[in-house]
Amino acid sequence: MVKDITIYTTNTCVYCVMVKKWLGSKNISYNEVNLDVNPERAQEPVDLTGQLAVPVTVVTKDDDSKEVIVGYNLAKLAPAVA
């Protein structure tokens, strides 16, 4: 089961919008870290993925294991939140 979802986003990133829209369409709640509002946290998604890209979605399961998804990738996002 999913315990928590955090999405790292920026203001102008359309794929961030798409991840939020998709989760919204499934009535799945999430926390958002907007890197334009919180630039001091910009290193967090880089440390998680090794990539300089958003969106980064972190799905934390009940056992505290984490699944990290870069981009708007339904093939990975859908099973991760199922």
Added chain:
Amino acid sequence: MKQNDLIIVGAGPTALTAAIYTTREDIDTVLIEKGAIGGLIATTDWVDNYPGFAEGISGLDMADRFQKQAERFGAVIELDEVLSIKPIDKLIAVSTTTGERLAKAVLIATGSDYKKLGIPGEDTYYARGVHYCATCDGAFYRGKRLVVTGGGNSAVQEALFLTKFATHIDLLVRSTLKASDVLLHDLEKNEKITVHLGVTTDEIIGDGSRVTEVIGTDIRTNKKIEFVTDGVFIFIGLKPTAEFLRSTAIEFDSIGFIKTDENLRTAIKGVFAAGDVRSGATMQVASACGEGATAALRIREYLEGHSQKV
């Protein structure tokens, strides 16, 4: 199996305009989008050449407005990927990652995507210094140096956008600048961008985890030039998003854009194509919307004939 009057593959400006028209005619319309609603325009920082927005509008806002307008009349957007289409009797079967559905007509409005350079280092450092979406990834380059490759509207506009973050940008242009005069004027005024005309982009070099350098060649002197950089954004033109149709009877031009007749009909009866994916498209949001409207009217005529036969 689910059945609709019209399935539109894509949800960019062409698709959403077509959906506004068809849903207003009570044509049951579903759009299937695998990427961003709004298509490439949603990744564009600012749109200044679409009529009706005197001060311009952000691509993201424009996409949102298109979506809301289409949904207001009943268009349904499903976030899914179309894998193939196949004519079955008088219907078209549309296969997606979540199943199959039928439609009386299909509009291919999948648009286009940015081309890759195909040079060493491009794939190796993808998202680790190599990017194709400035509005997505530009924020990671606050206080950094960048290279932007390309000389068209997208390259110049996105380079200008990236100056919000980067301290300096080297704009590598293989031939000459082809951007609009308005953008060229802004480029001229921008002190953060150095334009290098007649310079190819040959190789992207990194330290194993990040991009550190781009190697180019000055075409006139044939001399190699090294550009020290933290990243490179590539905007060298567009390629059609139509690979999923390659095994169908649909015909393509030599570049891979879909061939249609003057009524936007493809070689498969009941399947239409419009917008940036169509051979002859001008790759402008205004003309994409125009083609969407034209396609909707032609589809309405087709469906009227279809109803009489079924």
